[in-house]
Amino acid sequence: MKPYKELSKEELLACKAELDAAYKEAQGKGLHLDMSRGKPEKGQLDMGMGLMSALDVDCDMKAEDGTDCRNYGELDGIMEAKKLMAAVMGVSDPSKVIVLGNGSLSVMYDAVCRSFTHGVMGSTPWCKLEKVKFLCPVPGYDRHFTITEHFGIEMVNIPMTSTGPDMDLVEKYVSEDAAVKGIWCVPKYSNPQGISYSDDTVRRFAALKPAAADFRIYWDNAYAVHHLYEDEQDEILDILEECEKAGNPDIVYMFGSTSKISMAGAGIAAMAASEANLNAIKKSMSIRTICYDKINQLRHARYFKDIEGVKEHMKKHAAIIRPKFEAVLAVLERELGGLGIGSWVKPRGGYFISFEAMDGCAKNIVRKCKEAGVTLTKAGAPFPYGKDPHDSNIRIAPTFPTAEEMVEATDLFVLCVKLASIEKLLAQ
Amino acid sequence: MKPYKELSKEELLACKAELDAAYKEAQGKGLHLDMSRGKPEKGQLDMGMGLMSALDVDCDMKAEDGTDCRNYGELDGIMEAKKLMAAVMGVSDPSKVIVLGNGSLSVMYDAVCRSFTHGVMGSTPWCKLEKVKFLCPVPGYDRHFTITEHFGIEMVNIPMTSTGPDMDLVEKYVSEDAAVKGIWCVPKYSNPQGISYSDDTVRRFAALKPAAADFRIYWDNAYAVHHLYEDEQDEILDILEECEKAGNPDIVYMFGSTSKISMAGAGIAAMAASEANLNAIKKSMSIRTICYDKINQLRHARYFKDIEGVKEHMKKHAAIIRPKFEAVLAVLERELGGLGIGSWVKPRGGYFISFEAMDGCAKNIVRKCKEAGVTLTKAGAPFPYGKDPHDSNIRIAPTFPTAEEMVEATDLFVLCVKLASIEKLLAQ
Numbered sequence: 051m052k053p054y055k056e057l058s059k060e061e062l063l064a065c066k067a068e069l070d071a072a073y074k075e076a077q078g079k080g081l082h083l084d085m086s087r088g089k090p091e092k093g094q095l096d097m098g099m100g101l102m103s104a105l106d107v108d109c110d111m112k113a114e115d116g117t118d119c120r121n122y123g124e125l126d127g128i129m130e131a132k133k134l135m136a137a138v139m140g141v142s143d144p145s146k147v148i149v150l151g152n153g154s155l156s157v158m159y160d161a162v163c164r165s166f167t168h169g170v171m172g173s174t175p176w177c178k179l180e181k182v183k184f185l186c187p188v189p190g191y192d193r194h195f196t197i198t199e200h201f202g203i204e205m206v207n208i209p210m211t212s213t214g215p216d217m218d219l220v221e222k223y224v225s226e227d228a229a230v231k232g233i234w235c236v237p238k239y240s241n242p243q244g245i246s247y248s249d250d251t252v253r254r255f256a257a258l259k260p261a262a263a264d265f266r267i268y269w270d271n272a273y274a275v276h277h278l279y280e281d282e283q284d285e286i287l288d289i290l291e292e293c294e295k296a297g298n299p300d301i302v303y304m305f306g307s308t309s310k311i312s313m314a315g316a317g318i319a320a321m322a323a324s325e326a327n328l329n330a331i332k333k334s335m336s337i338r339t340i341c342y343d344k345i346n347q348l349r350h351a352r353y354f355k356d357i358e359g360v361k362e363h364m365k366k367h368a369a370i371i372r373p374k375f376e377a378v379l380a381v382l383e384r385e386l387g388g389l390g391i392g393s394w395v396k397p398r399g400g401y402f403i404s405f406e407a408m409d410g411c412a413k414n415i416v417r418k419c420k421e422a423g424v425t426l427t428k429a430g431a432p433f434p435y436g437k438d439p440h441d442s443n444i445r446i447a448p449t450f451p452t453a454e455e456m457v458e459a460t461d462l463f464v465l466c467v468k469l470a471s472i473e474k475l476l477a478q
Numbered sequence: 479m480k481p482y483k484e485l486s487k488e489e490l491l492a493c494k495a496e497l498d499a500a501y502k503e504a505q506g507k508g509l510h511l512d513m514s515r516g517k518p519e520k521g522q523l524d525m526g527m528g529l530m531s532a533l534d535v536d537c538d539m540k541a542e543d544g545t546d547c548r549n550y551g552e553l554d555g556i557m558e559a560k561k562l563m564a565a566v567m568g569v570s571d572p573s574k575v576i577v578l579g580n581g582s583l584s585v586m587y588d589a590v591c592r593s594f595t596h597g598v599m600g601s602t603p604w605c606k607l608e609k610v611k612f613l614c615p616v617p618g619y620d621r622h623f624t625i626t627e628h629f630g631i632e633m634v635n636i637p638m639t640s641t642g643p644d645m646d647l648v649e650k651y652v653s654e655d656a657a658v659k660g661i662w663c664v665p666k667y668s669n670p671q672g673i674s675y676s677d678d679t680v681r682r683f684a685a686l687k688p689a690a691a692d693f694r695i696y697w698d699n700a701y702a703v704h705h706l707y708e709d710e711q712d713e714i715l716d717i718l719e720e721c722e723k724a725g726n727p728d729i730v731y732m733f734g735s736t737s738k739i740s741m742a743g744a745g746i747a748a749m750a751a752s753e754a755n756l757n758a759i760k761k762s763m764s765i766r767t768i769c770y771d772k773i774n775q776l777r778h779a780r781y782f783k784d785i786e787g788v789k790e791h792m793k794k795h796a797a798i799i800r801p802k803f804e805a806v807l808a809v810l811e812r813e814l815g816g817l818g819i820g821s822w823v824k825p826r827g828g829y830f831i832s833f834e835a836m837d838g839c840a841k842n843i844v845r846k847c848k849e850a851g852v853t854l855t856k857a858g859a860p861f862p863y864g865k866d867p868h869d870s871n872i873r874i875a876p877t878f879p880t881a882e883e884m885v886e887a888t889d890l891f892v893l894c895v896k897l898a899s900i901e902k903l904l905a906q
Contacts, residue, residue, distance in 0.1 A: 089550045090549065095539075103535040105530045152771040177595065193768075313773060315551070316771045316772060337625060337628045339583055342580060343771065
């Protein structure tokens with residue numbers, strides 16, 4: 051079929067009539083599907099049930115250094131958990147890792163909150179500053195943006211490219227504006243586009259020359275081992291190592307967790323940073339808590355044993371969710387290929403497919419889907435303040451429903467994309 | 479023996495000579511004992527190992543309402559955990575309870591931090607205020623005071639009485655000074671004195687008329703079921719209910735956890751408050767986290783089943799730690815009874831014995847103990863800024879060492895109390 055933009059008004063109207071009929075029919079089906087949630091499906095969770103018996107009533111509860119994991123102590127986590135999480139996050143030195151609670155979002159929140167209330171390694175607390183800004187590669191993870199918005203931090207959109215954020219812009223802002231205190235990054239299989247930062251991008255991050263001494267890169271390595279394929283896997287450089295090489299050891303905070311490896315919301319979270327950063331963080335952490343849940347740390351370390359255990363486990367996850375991604379991509383390709391009304395990247399990992407509609411169509415598509423029984427992530431959500439300047443991006447989350455449901459949902463989705471695009475073209 | 483104060487100088491000197499010799503001998507023993515740590519001993523932790531097999535590889539991971547505890551969701555905890563923690567904390571209405579992470583200290587920190595960054599139910603954030611004050615019943619829990627100190631909050635000492643804090647003073651400060659935003663309370667088996675608030679005290683708390691709308695009582699119900707005896711148990715009124723009756727439903731935040739019930743640092747924590755408070759808190763919590771560890775919540779609910787399960791469990795704890803308390807008390811009574819150089823309360827529960835030495839002697843006693851191999855909690859620790867205005871209070875933590883070790887340590891302790899007291903009397 052011809053690209054929509056080359057169709058005459060009559061052709062568009064004819065096409066619309068057909069699509070309207072199809073949409074009406076779809077509405078009659080009583081669909082009730084949800085493509086909005088970036089959460090694992092039951093099968094993935096079943097895969098991890100061995101974790102429940104990794105510790106039992108008779109077992110030795112001592113960590114490898116003799117620490118009784120059932121008692122208070124070890125603020126920054128047990129060594130075997132540090133080693134495991136270092137390997138998961140691709141950090142070569144486990145002594146740069148601390149292991150914390152059940153998820154990484156709160157670790158990131160606390161990192162921002164601590165800076166707001168007490169500053170960063172001796173800097174002025176952000177609550178005392180007139181203006182604090184964060185750079186936000188877009189589209190990105192809505193919950194990152196919600197944290198910075200919550201603290202009144204002004205967010206600046208940075209466009210994503212196929213190799214990561216637009217680094218010319220990042221360098222310019224970071225080096226010129228001392229109000230810029232951070233940038234949110236999901237460097238591997240980014241949420242929502244599935245883009246992994248190139249080596250050049252990582253090195254340019256490591257070599258930043260910030261105007262603000264309390265500037266940090268908030269490196270959310272959320273999908274470090276979340277490959278969809280065995281033969282096509284992205285790898286990114288260890289930014290901690292690159293920062294050290296660049297003489298910038300303190301510039302980055304890395305975050306990670308097993309939330310989408312073991313159990314969602316009941317995994318273990320980790321943070322990696324330079325010794326100076328960790329010392330400052332631990333000092334503040336020691337006021338907030340005596341220790342995190344070391345028993346769950348031990349459970350994870352015993353169950354997975356090492357990174358090979360994690361990789362084997364993630365292969366099983368991939369086998370479950372890959373068909374769903376492929377089902378969505380097949381429908382998109384078949385129905386929208388060549389029409390010039392949308393683009394998408396085939397991700398090699400992560401949890402999402404990012405769809406780029408014609409400008410001004412995203413809200414309309416999401417609304418149409420909703421009215422026919424398919425819930426998508428709210429249009430605009432992947433942008434600061436929920437505002438997509440082009441109203442074009444839509445995040446698709448294929449993991450939770452079944453592959454069959456994803457096909458049904460995507461069939462409706464492409465129908466809505468076509469309809470919204472024609473409406474847009476006719477209105478021009 | 480006569481009270482020391484009635485001894486002549488010669489008698490004191492003679493006594494001192496004997497004690498010096500005994501102290502020298504004690505120093506030669508190479509003791510290495512620790513009475514400083516308010517943590518459970520191994521036997522208590524062994525008691526709870528059933529928890530490790532409360533969930534296993536084949537078990538149903540659904541909460542009673544069908545929630546899959548392995549996936550994201552349920553920000554404020556699963557219902558069976560709310561019911562359990564309500565019963566543990568003595569809160570009649572489980573809907574006023576939310577269940578959170580692995581310990582209550584971080585819940586209290588977050589409550590203060592949230593008020594600092596964003597205010598309390600719409601009030602001005604404390605970081606924007608010139609002055610914020612907290613009332614601190616003393617002696618009290620050092621980690622409470624560290625939190626308020628961390629946020630630059632001015633702390634005001636409130637003397638404890640045998641029925642709780644001096645309520646005349648509390649009422650005066652709270653009603654007259656709008657800078658007073660909170661008071662730290664451990665209402666049952668208080669840390670370190672083991673005092674439980676009388677019904678009258680609780681009702682006076684509930685009836686407070688604060689000058690500040692964002693004043694809250696920070697009610698750390700840490701030792702709610704931590705009785706030492708079956709036949710002599712303290713019970714306190716449900717402050718949430720009393721506050722409602724008094725027309726003050728929003729005035730209190732209650733905190734609790736199973737850290738000293740199940741596993742220290744790997745239990746479940748809870749907070750109880752009015753619906754209006756909880757709604758405000760959950761709104762802020764939802765930015766920080768998607769959910770807490772529901773699997774550990776389910777594990778606790780399945781293991782303990784209900785409050786009867788908890789009570790049975792705590793009887794076993796009491797059987798382990800009661801002999802240690804009694805060993806300490808027996809030595810204190812035998813060696814110091816009638817000497818007029820120290821007083822103590824026999825606690826019916828909790829984790830500590832609080833010793834009140836002669837004014838100006840606490841630091842000296844702690845130092846002398848240390849130099850002979852027995853570590854005590856730092857003198858002054860149970861006071862804001864670590865400053866005991868009378869230099870008289872010493873906290874003894876009998877739970878972690880064995881009863882034999884506690885006897886050995888207390889033998890040295892009473893020797894040091896006698897020596898320090900004589901030194902003080904001779905210097906007068």
